[in-house]
Structures are given as structure tokens and as C-alpha cells.
Amino acid sequence: MEKICSVTIDGKVVEVSPGQTILEVAREHGIYIPTLCHYSKTTNVGACRVCVVEVEKAKSLVASCCMPVSPGMVIKTDTEKVRASQKLIVELLWASGNHDCLSCEQNGGCELQNLVYWLGIERPRFNIAPPNYKIENTNSMIQRDLSKCVLCGRCIRACNEIQVNEILDFSNRGHFAKVGPAFDADYINSECYFCGECVDACPVGAITFKQARFSGRPWEIKKVKTTCTYCGVGCQIDLNVHNNRIVKVTGNKDYVQPNEGSLCVKGRFGMDFVNDPSRLKTPLIRKEKGGDFTEATWDEAYDFIADSLTEIKKKNGPDSIAGLSSARCTNEENYLFQKFLRAGIGTNNVDHCARL
Amino acid sequence: MAGLAAAFGSGAMTNSIEEIEFTNVILAIGTNTTENHPVLSSRVKRAVCQRNAKLIVIDPREIDLVKYATIWLRQKPGTDVVVLNGLMNVIITEDIFAKEYVKNRTEGFEALQKVVSAYTPEYVEKISGVPAEDLKTAARIYATANKASILYAMGLTQHISGTDNVKSCANLAMLCGMVGIEGGGVNPLRGQNNVQGACDMGALPNVFPAYQSVANDEARAKFEKFWNVPLQGKPGKTILEMMEAAHKGEMKAIYVMGENPMVSDPDLTHVEASLKNLDLLVVQDIFMTETAAVADVVLPSACFAEKDGTFTNTERRVQRIRKAVPAPGQAKTDWQIIAELSARMGYPMNYSSAEEIMSEINTVTPSYAGITYSRIEKEGIQWPCPNTDHPGTRFLHSEHFSRGLGLFHAVEYVPAAEQTDDEYPIILSTGRVLYHYHTGTMTRLSKGSVERCPESLVEINPVDAEKLGIDDGQMVKVTSRRGTLEAKAKITTRSGVGTVFMNFHFHEAAVNLLTNPALDPIGKIPEYKVCAVRVERA
Numbered sequence: 001m002e003k004i005c006s007v008t009i010d011g012k013v014v015e016v017s018p019g020q021t022i023l024e025v026a027r028e029h030g031i032y033i034p035t036l037c038h039y040s041k042t043t044n045v046g047a048c049r050v051c052v053v054e055v056e057k058a059k060s061l062v063a064s065c066c067m068p069v070s071p072g073m074v075i076k077t078d079t080e081k082v083r084a085s086q087k088l089i090v091e092l093l094w095a096s097g098n099h100d101c102l103s104c105e106q107n108g109g110c111e112l113q114n115l116v117y118w119l120g121i122e123r124p125r126f127n128i129a130p131p132n133y134k135i136e137n138t139n140s141m142i143q144r145d146l147s148k149c150v151l152c153g154r155c156i157r158a159c160n161e162i163q164v165n166e167i168l169d170f171s172n173r174g175h176f177a178k179v180g181p182a183f184d185a186d187y188i189n190s191e192c193y194f195c196g197e198c199v200d201a202c203p204v205g206a207i208t209f210k211q212a213r214f215s216g217r218p219w220e221i222k223k224v225k226t227t228c229t230y231c232g233v234g235c236q237i238d239l240n241v242h243n244n245r246i247v248k249v250t251g252n253k254d255y256v257q258p259n260e261g262s263l264c265v266k267g268r269f270g271m272d273f274v275n276d277p278s279r280l281k282t283p284l285i286r287k288e289k290g291g292d293f294t295e296a297t298w299d300e301a302y303d304f305i306a307d308s309l310t311e312i313k314k315k316n317g318p319d320s321i322a323g324l325s326s327a328r329c330t331n332e333e334n335y336l337f338q339k340f341l342r343a344g345i346g347t348n349n350v351d352h353c354a355r356l
Numbered sequence: 357m358a359g360l361a362a363a364f365g366s367g368a369m370t371n372s373i374e375e376i377e378f379t380n381v382i383l384a385i386g387t388n389t390t391e392n393h394p395v396l397s398s399r400v401k402r403a404v405c406q407r408n409a410k411l412i413v414i415d416p417r418e419i420d421l422v423k424y425a426t427i428w429l430r431q432k433p434g435t436d437v438v439v440l441n442g443l444m445n446v447i448i449t450e451d452i453f454a455k456e457y458v459k460n461r462t463e464g465f466e467a468l469q470k471v472v473s474a475y476t477p478e479y480v481e482k483i484s485g486v487p488a489e490d491l492k493t494a495a496r497i498y499a500t501a502n503k504a505s506i507l508y509a510m511g512l513t514q515h516i517s518g519t520d521n522v523k524s525c526a527n528l529a530m531l532c533g534m535v536g537i538e539g540g541g542v543n544p545l546r547g548q549n550n551v552q553g554a555c556d557m558g559a560l561p562n563v564f565p566a567y568q569s570v571a572n573d574e575a576r577a578k579f580e581k582f583w584n585v586p587l588q589g590k591p592g593k594t595i596l597e598m599m600e601a602a603h604k605g606e607m608k609a610i611y612v613m614g615e616n617p618m619v620s621d622p623d624l625t626h627v628e629a630s631l632k633n634l635d636l637l638v639v640q641d642i643f644m645t646e647t648a649a650v651a652d653v654v655l656p657s658a659c660f661a662e663k664d665g666t667f668t669n670t671e672r673r674v675q676r677i678r679k680a681v682p683a684p685g686q687a688k689t690d691w692q693i694i695a696e697l698s699a700r701m702g703y704p705m706n707y708s709s710a711e712e713i714m715s716e717i718n719t720v721t722p723s724y725a726g727i728t729y730s731r732i733e734k735e736g737i738q739w740p741c742p743n744t745d746h747p748g749t750r751f752l753h754s755e756h757f758s759r760g761l762g763l764f765h766a767v768e769y770v771p772a773a774e775q776t777d778d779e780y781p782i783i784l785s786t787g788r789v790l791y792h793y794h795t796g797t798m799t800r801l802s803k804g805s806v807e808r809c810p811e812s813l814v815e816i817n818p819v820d821a822e823k824l825g826i827d828d829g830q831m832v833k834v835t836s837r838r839g840t841l842e843a844k845a846k847i848t849t850r851s852g853v854g855t856v857f858m859n860f861h862f863h864e865a866a867v868n869l870l871t872n873p874a875l876d877p878i879g880k881i882p883e884y885k886v887c888a889v890r891v892e893r894a
């Protein structure tokens with residue numbers, strides 16, 4: 001983008017392009033401004049005001065995530081007034097929710113917890129009775145504890161603006177405001193498609209992966225970026241691994257093509273098969289037609305196949321042998337498979353099920 | 357994919373997934389993309405809801421995308437060519453086609469013009485059921501757009517006329533000058549993660565990697581040199597021809613890597629008999645599938661999360677997969693198994709990693725020449741990518757088509773192979789649902805998927821249900837000329853009158869006991885979208 005004017009941010013004069021927000025400019029120059037309701041790939045709503053900064057000549061503090069820069073603007077991100085305002089907001093959020101970090105799945109990955117720590121808040125000044133909503137445990141994919149909700153609206157924007165599934169919205173007002181499907185229904189009783197975009201979007205422990213509960217803390221989890229194994233879109237996903245198990249799947253936040261961080265129900269919740277006890281673990285040979293399988297070593301299996309194929313090839317020629325390769329396997333494997341049939345066996349009888 | 361290759365010279369998706377979001381008009385035909393490619397469908401929905409794009413849906417079922425459509429053309433199953441020719445008829449008659457483009461970049465226009473002249477809106481309405489006025493509206497929306505993208509999937513190709521259907525889409529796009537531009541194109545959406553890659557790598561009977569013909573002496577000589585053995589120039593058998601040969605006893609051994617033809621093939625009874633007739637059936641898979649269960653040798657393989665490698669997505673983007681967890685028991689990666697077995701058979705393959713295989717692919721596959729692991733570490737690259745300085749190709753055919761000039765094919769309507777009659781009065785179409793994948797071996801082990809969709813349903817229109825005395829949720833019997841099965845009925849207007857829909861994820865209600873193995877003569881794809889059945893209370 002072309003830079004055409006300059007602003008001053010924390011005493012530094014920097015070039016900016018028109019339309020950039022204060023937050024974007026700060027991030028570009030390594031200046032940290034905390035945020036909460038701001039969420040990539042969705043509109044900035046300025047709901048939480050955690051991202052406030054001081055702008056010279058402005059009457060009050062401004063939300064940096066929404067405010068575009070203008071030529072000559074003088075911005076301060078680290079003043080007493082800014083910090084006091086941020087503390088007030090965070091203390092109110094803390095006090096008005098049931099934030100029991102001891103057992104919370106998001107402990108260590110929670111954006112509210114991080115804010116509390118970063119701002120150095122010992123205890124909230126206020127005492128507000130939390131809403132005490134019942135934990136929603138009615139489906140096996142997504143768990144909701146709205147007593148922890150900070151009403152940032154990220155789940156709603158992820159649902160409506162990224163996925164355009166149009167399931168989630170706010171209901172009620174003020175102290176009773178809530179996020180969720182229409183008519184206050186549980187997810188399972190709504191039209192929800194279970195893409196799980198809301199789980200990825202939630203900054204706190206209000207919407208979490210049900211199956212990941214108690215199976216690994218954020219700092220124990222290793223994220224391995226890979227490509228989803230389901231449809232032809234090839235979404236970039238992060239397998240969250242702990243103790244050699246896939247605990248959950250999250251969208252890859254490099255936001256690269258083709259999916260720019262978003263996923264569907266199969267990629268997000270369809271990986272149970274990897275750990276299923278019914279996975280094949282050892283080679284099996286049926287020595288006689290109609291007989292049963294017996295377990296075998298790799299050597300025995302290779303010998304059995306090699307002998308049998310060699311004999312068939314000798315007796316009936318290479319074209320009496322065929323191979324079905326797979327749209328499920330990698331390029332490298334498909335390449336090797338057709339090479340094996342063509343060069344190793346000597347036939348072009350190789351195809352795969354893509355036609356089907 | 358043969359249809360696109362014939363028209364343009366390349367069978368792949370012409371444009372990129374990202375471009376769909378920024379185009380002006382999207383024409384989606386035979387693709388239930390919200391269920392089959394959900395993340396891509398978000399782009400379609402965002403284009404419509406956030407960027408004012410217009411959406412034309414052509415589909416016999418009232419799929420979710422219809423909610424977002426500017427106009428929906430509900431044709432009778434199997435009449436796609438009629439509708440597409442009708443659109444072109446309107447566009448030529450109203451003189452809103454891209455004359456310069458047609459003149460400079462294509463050939464065969466006269467023949468096309470002659471054929472489509474018979475497909476007047478009134479005729480189209482009679483055959484396909486699409487109202488003449490709707491056809492005209494849709495034609496104008498598409499033809500007058502600055503850029504318009506056609507999306508299609510198996511709903512278009514799984515017909516006896518599948519290749520013709522695709523050629524018709526190519527005709528329409530060229531007629532309006534929509535190929536070779538950003539945001540345009542004709543875009544097949546692949547249902548399986550690496551169909552594109554399997555084809556690119558030559559897992560096809562007639563071509564080596566990068567579609568180099570086995571019958572071409574020059575190509576063969578090149579591979580003979582690389583692989584150091586003499587090679588056959590005669591194309592091999594397709595999957596359905598293999599089954600036929602096995603049935604006749606001519607095929608003696610089939611080696612299956614990661615496929616489950618016992619559920620995915622049309623006419624399962626025939627497939628089972630064919631496989632059982634073999635001297636040797638080897639199945640290499642992650643589960644004891646229906647096909648593995650009848651094998652002589654079963655080899656345990658590693659799944660995608662347990663190995664390194666690459667997949668090529670539907671927009672030709674080559675992307676990394678990475679090992680995250682160890683494979684269970686003694687399971688090995690598919691490439692290790694192949695290499696070790698090949699060595700036993702006297703043809704050694706020595707690779708120490710998947711990356712090493714990719715280097716060999718780079719040398720023999722011109723379109724993949726510049727795609728190395730280090731270059732795709734952060735983001736995948738779209739082929740063609742002829743060298744390691746090349747950024748990859750977002751959309752194809754920009755200056756000229758892969759074959760030079762784009763070729764119009766004059767395509768006549770051919771009715772579905774099987775028509776309804778008094779005994780089998782209803783049309784059955786098959787496909788997928790959101791929560792499951794292909795033959796269900798993976799998703800049916802996912803708690804969530806099973807919770808949302810625990811069984812196969814027969815989706816039937818309320819009008820038919822009432823006529824047949826069927827209640828919602830009741831067990832019904834579905835019978836075709838080939839077989840019969842029972843499943844629960846779901847009464848819904850998603851199915852048009854006179855049609856039912858079933859998914860093919862459940863082997864208990866294996867819908868391919870019913871389907872017609874009649875093949876598209878060129879694409880060799882079975883007609884899964886149309887067969888005649890009878891539905892009755894069970």
C-alpha cells in the first residue's frame with residue numbers, strides 16, 4: 001500500500017496509508033495495544049474499548065481498532081489515562097463473569113487472563129453477582145459456559161461474517177445480554193452447522209472444544225500445521241497435539257490461502273478416526289481362499305505378495321495385474337504407486353476412484 | 357475432466373478459490389457446495405452478502421445455496437445440457453455474447469451456434485421444466501457481467517452425459533469471454549482432498565505424471581530413461597474396466613491403496629463378485645474396510661496426520677502435510693510400503709524421505725518443476741510452476757488457451773440412460789451430506805458427525821410422500837432394477853416432485869446397490885445422479 005502521510009505514535013513519526021486504523025499502524029511498528037473484541041477478517045465494532053489510546057485534540061479516548069489515522073495525528077498508547085480506562089474495563093469484565101481459572105479449559109490461553117496480568121490487576125474493585133448460566137453440555141463437539149462470556153461478539157461475527165452461517169446473535173439487553181442461536185436454543189437444537197468458527201473466535205473459556213476438555217493445557221500442546229484430509233479445498237489446519245494424540249483442530253492463523261484460517265465441521269471435529277482403536281496395526285494374510293486372516297510380519301506379507309505377483313506376471317503377463325491408487329494419499333505416494341505399476345510390474349493398469 | 361481438457365487443453369480448475377469472493381456473478385451448477393466444500397461456500401456466500409455478487413444456481417435439489425441465489429433454475433435431473441444450450445441460445449439471440457473474444461481466441465463457433473439454435477427457451481422449458489423467462493433472466497445476468505465464474509462438481513459429471521455437460525459449461529464461458537480472466541473461469545470443485553494430485557501424478561491408465569501420454573513415444577522414451585526400464589505404450593484399464601476384466605477372469609491381481617471400491621463403485625453386487633474372482637487382492641488401508649475384508653493380504657498404513665508429503669487442492673495448489681503423531685502399531689506410510697515391496701520384486705526404489713520423492717517429481721513433471729518443500733513451507737504454490745523462481749499460476753489461459761484456441765463443442769442433449777416408467781416411477785440421485793465424507797470410514801468414527809447425522813435418509817418431496825402414504829421418519833423400501841434397500845424417509849421440499857435423494861456414506865444402506873453403472877463414454881464416470889426407482893412403505 002502506498003504511504004502518503006505521517007503520524008506520530010508514542011513519539012515516533014511514522015508513514016501511514018489512508019484508511020489504516022491506529023491499531024494497524026501500531027502493530028506494523030511493533031507497538032502493543034491490547035484488544036479484545038477486535039477479530040481478524042471481521043468488522044471492527046468497537047464494543048469493548050480495551051484498545052483505547054489518547055489522541056491529541058480528541059475530546060475523549062478513542063478505540064484504536066476502529067479509528068482511522070488522519071494526517072498529523074499525534075497518538076499516545078501508554079498514558080495513565082489510557083491504563084486507568086483499560087483497568088476499569090477489565091475489572092468490570094472480570095467481576096461480572098464467573099472466571100474460575102482453576103478449572104477453566106482456556107487457562108493459559110485466555111485473553112482476559114492475559115489482560116488482567118498485563119495490566120497488573122490484583123483483584124477487581126467491584127463485586128457483581130455473575131449470571132450463573134448452566135453449562136451447555138448437550139452436544140459432543142462444542143461446550144458453552146456463558147457465565148464466562150465477555151460479550152465481545154467475536155463468535156457472532158465469525159458466524160455471520162466469516163462463515164455466513166447466520167446462526168449466532170445477541171439476545172436480551174444489559175445485564176441479561178447473551179450470545180447464541182435464535183430463541184436461546186442449545187446449539188444441538190438450532191440450525192447450527194458445527195463449523196466451530198465460534199470456538200476459535202472466543203477469547204475466553206465461554207465456548208470451548210468439548211472433546212479437548214482436560215486433555216492438555218495450552219502450554220503443553222504442540223501445534224502442527226498441515227493440510228486437511230477431507231475435501232478438495234485443502235484447508236490449512238493446526239493439529240493440536242499432546243501426548244502423541246490430536247487433542248483438537250484449530251484454523252491456521254497464518255491466514256494463508258485457501259481458507260484464511262477458517263474450517264468446517266469435518267476438518268474441525270472429524271479427526272477422531274486417527275486415534276480409533278479399530279485402526280489396522282499389523283499386516284494380515286489370508287493363506288487360503290475362504291480361510292481367516294492371520295497376523296503376519298512385514299517380511300512375510302511382502303514375500304507373500306511378491307511371490308504371488310511374480311507368478312501371476314509370469315503366467316498371465318503384466319496386464320493381468322492392476323492397481324488402484326488413491327485420492328486420499330499424497331502426491332509422493334501416488335507418484336510412487338504408478339511408477340511401481342508401470343516400471344516395476346510393467347502395466348499401465350493404474351487408476352483411482354476420483355471418477356466416482 | 358476430459359470435457360475441460362478437450363475445450364481448453366487442461367482439465368483443472370481454471371481460477372483460484374480466493375477469486376470466487378471477488379467476482380461479479382457466480383453460476384453454480386451441480387454443486388452442493390455448502391455441504392461438500394463448506395469453506396469454499398463461505399466465499400460464495402460472502403461474495404453475495406458482502407460484495408453484491410449475483411448468484412445463479414442450477415440444481416434439481418433445493419440445496420442451501422438456493423437461499424442466497426439471485427435466481428434458481430430447477431431443472432429435471434439429467435437435463436443440464438438442455439439448460440446450458442438454452443442459456444447460450446438466449447445469449448446469441450439477444451446478441452450479448454463476446455464477439456471479439458469468440459473471433460480471436462476460439463474456434464468452432466458456427467457449429468455451436470447451429471446446435472444451440474434449436475434450444476429455444478420454450479423448448480428448454482418443455483424438456484427441463486425451467487421456465488422460459490427465468491432462463492432468459494439468468495442468461496442476461498451471466499452474459500452481461502464484467503467477470504463471472506462457473507462452479508461445478510459431481511452433480512454435473514456423474515451422468516452418462518457428464519463430459520458433454522462440462523463441455524457445455526466451457527462453451528458458455530468462452531461465448532461470454534469469461535475464461536482467462538481474474539474472477540472468471542470454469543471451476544470444477546473436487547470432492548476428495550487429493551484427486552487433483554492423484555491425476556497430476558499419473559494415477560490414470562493413459563498418462564504419466566503431468567498428463568504426458570503413455571502412447572506418446574517421446575514421453576515414453578523420457579520416462580524409460582528416468583526409470584531405467586522399458587515401458588508399455590498401450591493405455592491401461594480404468595477402474596470399471598478392471599472390475600469387468602476381473603469378473604471375466606482376465607484380471608488376476610488387484611492392488612488397492614487407500615480406496616474402498618466395495619462401497620463407492622456403482623453396482624456393488626458386481627464389484628463384490630469381481631473382487632472375489634481374483635487370485636490376489638491386496639489392500640493397503642488405515643481400516644478394515646469392506647474391500648479389505650475380502651482381500652488376501654491387508655497392509656496397515658499411516659494416515660495423513662502420521663506422515664509427511666503434499667496434497668494438491670482443487671485450485672492446483674500444492675500444499676504440505678506434516679507428521680504430527682506416530683502411526684499405530686506397525687503401520688507404515690504408503691510410500692514406504694510401495695518402495696519396500698518394489699525392491700522385493702526386483703525393482704529397487706531408494707528414498708529416505710517424502711521430500712526426496714518430490715525432488716524426483718520436480719524433474720519429471722514440468723508443471724511441478726518449481727514446487728519444492730522449502731518454497732511451500734508457509735503457503736502452497738499453484739501449478740503450473742515451471743521453475744523455482746516462478747510464483748505459480750493463479751488462473752489459467754490468460755494469453756491463450758493451453759491448446760491454443762479454445763474449442764467450442766456442439767453438444768446435443770442425450771437423455772439419462774435410465775428413464776422412469778410405471779414400475780420405477782421415481783428418479784434417485786445420490787451425493788454427500790455435510791457431516792460425512794465419501795464411504796464414511798473416517799467420519800462415522802467421529803462422535804460429532806454421527807450425532808448430527810446418524811443414518812442414511814431418503815429425502816422425498818411431500819407430494820410424493822402423501823401419494824405413497826409415507827410418513828416422516830418411517831422406514832421405506834427403495835428398489836431399482838439392480839437391487840433394493842431400506843432406510844428412513846425424510847419428507848422435504850429439497851427433493852423435487854418425482855425425485856428422491858440419498859447419500860452414499862452408509863454401507864448398511866449402500867445406495868450403490870441401486871445405482872446404474874452406465875458410464876459416460878469419455879469420462880468413464882458412472883451415472884450416480886440419475887436412476888429409476890420405486891419407493892414404498894417398508
Ligand code: FES
Pocket residue numbers: 034035036037038045046047048049050051052063064065066
Ligand atoms: S478491541 Fe477495539 S474496541 Fe474492542
